[in-house]
Amino acid sequence: MASHIKCFECGVFNTDREYCKNCGALLSYKKRREIAYKKANLQQKEKERLEKKSNPSFFEKYENHNNFIVRATIKVLKSIGLVFIAIGTFIAWLFTAIAA
16 A cells, blocks of 8 residues: 655655655655654763763762872772672672572
8 A cells, every 4th residue: 555645845745755756855754753863862962971071970070180199089989989889799699699
């Protein structure tokens, strides 16, 4: 069955086409949605990138500080956090292994 689509821009009826044979406008709803989704996704990623750049975390802010003591303190704090995460992961794994 052939699909008849009226062009949104020039009004010409097209049969089984994604683009208008008269003006070349995009007719496919599916492709329009895909293009709009990709555009929205790119805009969201750009917004997140700009937000992260303008509002760095505490660790990112002081990781490259001029003072050695500040840099060393940040590295020690990050290491302590990593150790806590590792211990928590091990305890979770241990409980899972015992329960199984």
